[in-house]
Amino acid sequence: MSISIEDVTGPELVSTDLAATTAREAVDELAGLLEQVGRVTDRAAYVDVVMAREEETGGTGMESGIAIPHGKSPAVTKASVAFGRSITGVDFGAEDGTQADLIFLIAAPEGQDDLHVTLLSRLARKLIHEKFRTALREADSADAVFATIKQEVEL
Amino acid sequence: VKFVAVTSCPTGIAHSEMAAEALENAAREAGHEIEVEVQGAAGAPPIDTATINAADAAIFAVDAMVREKERFAHLPFVEVRTREAIDKAADIIARAEAAAQAGPADKPVRDTSPTTPPEKETGASRGEEIRRWLMTGVSYMIPFVVAGGILIAAAFAMGGAVEVTEVSIIQDGQIQFAGDVDAPFLTWLGAVFLTIGGQAFGMLVPILAGFIAYAMADRPGIAPGIVGGLIANEIGAGFLGGLIAGLLAGAIVNLLKKIPVKGTIKRMMPILVYPVIGTSPSVRSWSWSSATDRGGQQRPVRLDERPDGIEPDPARDRHRADDGLRHGRTRQQGRLRLRDRRAGRRQPADHGRGDGRGDDPAAGHGAGHRSAPSLYNESEKRAGEAAWVMGASFITEGAIPFAAADPLRVIPSLMAGSAVTGALSLSFNATLNAPHGGIFVVGLIGNAIPYLIAIAIGTVVTTLLVNVLKGLRSEDETAFKLFDVRRGGEVAAHA
Numbered sequence: 001m002s003i004s005i006e007d008v009t010g011p012e013l014v015s016t017d018l019a020a021t022t023a024r025e026a027v028d029e030l031a032g033l034l035e036q037v038g039r040v041t042d043r044a045a046y047v048d049v050v051m052a053r054e055e056e057t058g059g060t061g062m063e064s065g066i067a068i069p070h071g072k073s074p075a076v077t078k079a080s081v082a083f084g085r086s087i088t089g090v091d092f093g094a095e096d097g098t099q100a101d102l103i104f105l106i107a108a109p110e111g112q113d114d115l116h117v118t119l120l121s122r123l124a125r126k127l128i129h130e131k132f133r134t135a136l137r138e139a140d141s142a143d144a145v146f147a148t149i150k151q152e153v154e155l
Numbered sequence: 156v157k158f159v160a161v162t163s164c165p166t167g168i169a170h171s172e173m174a175a176e177a178l179e180n181a182a183r184e185a186g187h188e189i190e191v192e193v194q195g196a197a198g199a200p201p202i203d204t205a206t207i208n209a210a211d212a213a214i215f216a217v218d219a220m221v222r223e224k225e226r227f228a229h230l231p232f233v234e235v236r237t238r239e240a241i242d243k244a245a246d247i248i249a250r251a252e253a254a255a256q257a258g259p260a261d262k263p264v265r266d267t268s269p270t271t272p273p274e275k276e277t278g279a280s281r282g283e284e285i286r287r288w289l290m291t292g293v294s295y296m297i298p299f300v301v302a303g304g305i306l307i308a309a310a311f312a313m314g315g316a317v318e319v320t321e322v323s324i325i326q327d328g329q330i331q332f333a334g335d336v337d338a339p340f341l342t343w344l345g346a347v348f349l350t351i352g353g354q355a356f357g358m359l360v361p362i363l364a365g366f367i368a369y370a371m372a373d374r375p376g377i378a379p380g381i382v383g384g385l386i387a388n389e390i391g392a393g394f395l396g397g398l399i400a401g402l403l404a405g406a407i408v409n410l411l412k413k414i415p416v417k418g419t420i421k422r423m424m425p426i427l428v429y430p431v432i433g434t435s436p437s438v439r440s441w442s443w444s445s446a447t448d449r450g451g452q453q454r455p456v457r458l459d460e461r462p463d464g465i466e467p468d469p470a471r472d473r474h475r476a477d478d479g480l481r482h483g484r485t486r487q488q489g490r491l492r493l494r495d496r497r498a499g500r501r502q503p504a505d506h507g508r509g510d511g512r513g514d515d516p517a518a519g520h521g522a523g524h525r526s527a528p529s530l531y532n533e534s535e536k537r538a539g540e541a542a543w544v545m546g547a548s549f550i551t552e553g554a555i556p557f558a559a560a561d562p563l564r565v566i567p568s569l570m571a572g573s574a575v576t577g578a579l580s581l582s583f584n585a586t587l588n589a590p591h592g593g594i595f596v597v598g599l600i601g602n603a604i605p606y607l608i609a610i611a612i613g614t615v616v617t618t619l620l621v622n623v624l625k626g627l628r629s630e631d632e633t634a635f636k637l638f639d640v641r642r643g644g645e646v647a648a649h650a
Contacts, residue, residue: 057218060169060170062238062241062242063242063243064241064242068169068170068173070168070169094242095238095239095242096242106168106169108168117168120168120169121168121169121172121193122172124168124169124170124172124173124176125172125173125175125176126176127173128173128176128177128180128241129176129180
């Protein structure tokens with residue numbers, strides 16, 4: 001059995017212009033996208049799980065401008081990732097103070113879900129590559145962002 | 156330069172993978188070779204021993220514990236947090252290169268990030284740590300329990316409970332084939348299964364002890380632990396003896412590791428000193444553990460030998476819970492052991508009394524995790540799948556992971572379910588002419604249908620109780636942490 005990127009994300013889970021200015025708002029905004037398509041059933045509970053983790057670990061922001069807030073919760077129905085781009089940047093606690101402009105919210109359900117986790121891991125790995133980040137920053141629509149992700153992950 | 160690296164993080168989805176990718180990239184760009192082991196949820200296979208031996212330095216980019224760090228003990232290393240590896244992979248590679256040139260493991264470049272405090276996993280309390288050791292031992296033990304239990308059950312079912320024990324298939328060092336013994340073919344085959352299953356069962360305590368010690372002290376713990384477990388077996392110190400032998404072996408090896416040594420002697424430690432010195436004193440565990448354990452075994456025996464047998468007596472049940480807590484054994488396991496002993500004495504007619512009890516604890520937990528998935532964490536659910544099968548086969552050990560993880564809620568639930576089934580099956584006058592076997596020996600049960608109903612009711616009682624009790628803990632997220640922090644994996648995400 002194999003799964004494709006469509007199983008974990010899609011253009012409807014991409015926001016190219018987040019309104020949020022804080023980490024909590026950004027996570028809540030992206031969780032809203034997940035909730036709309038039924039991948040998260042209890043948005044508030046899920047956001048709490050993610051933010052608790054952020055606070056405890058000092059944030060998932062990285063110096064390359066990426067943040068990968070994530071959490072496992074029974075409020076998640078299906079392993080998913082929502083992507084948001086912020087024009088102003090949001091503080092996710094990167095070591096050198098870099099504001100995150102590429103935010104991947106990773107949602108994992110309780111229990112075992114190896115296939116999806118593998119796919120999410122592969123996506124996380126791609127974020128290390130400068131070229132991929134640039135492509136994400138330059139994509140001009142949600143569809144274009146999704147196409148970029150799809151192309152990169154399915155290579 | 157050749158590097159080996161381990162990355163790990165509590166969730167194991169993102170940071171460990173990103174750190175791995177970053178290190179691979181940076182090493183390649185700098186013209187080095189690197190092999191990375193991701194100890195995460197998806198997990199990469201462990202690095203070959205040959206590769207580790209050929210490496211010049213190790214890099215640990217970890218927010219959680221490194222599993223089997225022992226393997227890298229001879230290498231100079233750099234240790235950082237995953238974030239640092241992601242943000243500054245090139246720097247880390249450069250530092251590891253410097254460490255490799257600085258020379259052997261005697262002077263490691265320990266470079267732990269000062270800026271961020273370690274996550275909760277590394278700061279696990281003593282209680283959680285002990286629990287993790289025990290759970291590691293139990294998880295390695297379970298395959299032996301399942302193999303042994305089911306084979307023994309199958310042996311009784313096909314060959315007859317008394318008959319199979321009367322055929323010995325190994326005599327004077329020779330295997331006796333079907334034609335060599337004076338017994339029907341099925342009895343002979345049952346005896347074969349009984350012998351194989353018995354061997355598997357015999358490994359239960361040694362494996363438990365060995366892998367408790369392994370969890371504590373890595374690979375050098377295994378030999379002392381297993382030897383201690385074998386001795387526990389030999390003197391009948393049982394499950395508890397195994398626990399103590401394992402803990403003691405692990406502690407001894409950990410003490411040995413603290414002796415400061417250098418150079419050649421340091422390299423000799425894991426191959427010569429730990430096994431030899433570690434194994435000899437672990438033997439001492441027996442005298443003490445057998446003494447404590449025997450005391451604990453008296454009561455189940457007396458209880459079982461009551462001729463009328465029906466005793467949902469709250470005071471005694473409290474005793475039993477106490478026993479379960481202190482001796483790492485539920486009352487059902489006491490019964491199981493008794494039954495085995497009786498099998499040895501070939502008094503099969505006695506086996507039938509209230510025998511459904513062994514089926515409940517494990518099956519109840521299988522049912523529990525199905526009916527209320529949110530109350531169980533990942534490893535508990537996995538154990539639940541196995542518990543169904545084990546419970547149905549009268550292998551009470553399926554409940555051990557649950558009892559060990561959450562004794563105050565689990566053991567009373569098990570006792571209640573077992574007491575109900577026991578009382579019911581006695582009042583239904585159910586009998587069973589096999590000492591063991593669960594649903595596999597249903598053909599040997601007198602009054603089988605009521606007996607099965609009694610089991611089902613007991614299972615429901617256990618299930619309901621344990622879920623109600625565990626429901627009380629859902630507010631208390633910290634309870635999740637009590638269950639095997641490392642294999643549970645996603646603990647940090649809960650909090």
